[in-house]
Each structure stands twice: as C-alpha cells, then as structure tokens.
Amino acid sequence: MSGNLSAVEAKIVRVLAIKPECFITHPAELKILKSISREELNDFAARRGWHVVCRVGGRQIEFYNDAGARELAAGEI
Numbered sequence: 001m002s003g004n005l006s007a008v009e010a011k012i013v014r015v016l017a018i019k020p021e022c023f024i025t026h027p028a029e030l031k032i033l034k035s036i037s038r039e040e041l042n043d044f045a046a047r048r049g050w051h052v053v054c055r056v057g058g059r060q061i062e063f064y065n066d067a068g069a070r071e072l073a074a075g076e077i
Contacts, residue, residue, distance in 0.1 A: 004032045005032055005033075005036070005044075008024070008029050008032050008033060009044075009048070011024075011029070012024070012048075012050070012063050013048075015063075016050070016063065016064075016065050020064060020065060021062055021063065021064050022062070022063040022064075023060055023061075023062050024060065024061045024062070024063070025059065025060050030058075030059070030060075030061065033061050034058070038054075041061075045063060045066075046066075049065065049066055050063045050064060050065060050066055051063070051064045051065075051066035052064075
C-alpha cells in the first residue's frame with residue numbers, strides 16, 4: 001500500500017470513528033483512490049469493515065461502516 005493510500009485510509013478511520021459515513025471529495029484524495037481498480041477499492045474497504053459507494057459522476061467516493069463486512073473480515077483472521 002502506498003504512503004498516500006495510507007494517509008487516505010487514516011482519514012477515513014478518523015471520520016468513521018465519529019460519524020457513520022465519510023465522503024471523499026478532495027481532488028488529491030480522489031486521485032489516489034481512483035489509481036486503484038474498482039475491485040481493489042472494494043477489497044480495500046471490505047478488509048476494513050467498510051462499504052464503498054462511488055457517486056456524483058466520480059467526484060465523490062463514500063465510505064460507510066459495514067457490520068456485515070466487518071464480520072467477514074474478522075472471520076478471516
């Protein structure tokens with residue numbers, strides 16, 4: 001995982017700790033997330049117990065805490 005992706009991940013973790021959703025709209029952050037394939041993005045989110053949704057014509061990526069994904073990720077450990 002690149003350092004830039006780690007920084008975006010840290011932001012998502014901070015936001016989801018206090019809110020039910022995290023909207024990524026900053027162009028630099030979107031560029032980092034769009035540099036990986038859609039499948040990799042889904043895997044990235046699922047491994048952390050999140051659900052990811054791309055909206056607004058690609059100008060926003062949303063992350064949500066996903067209890068179902070979290071249970072699956074915990075089962076893999």
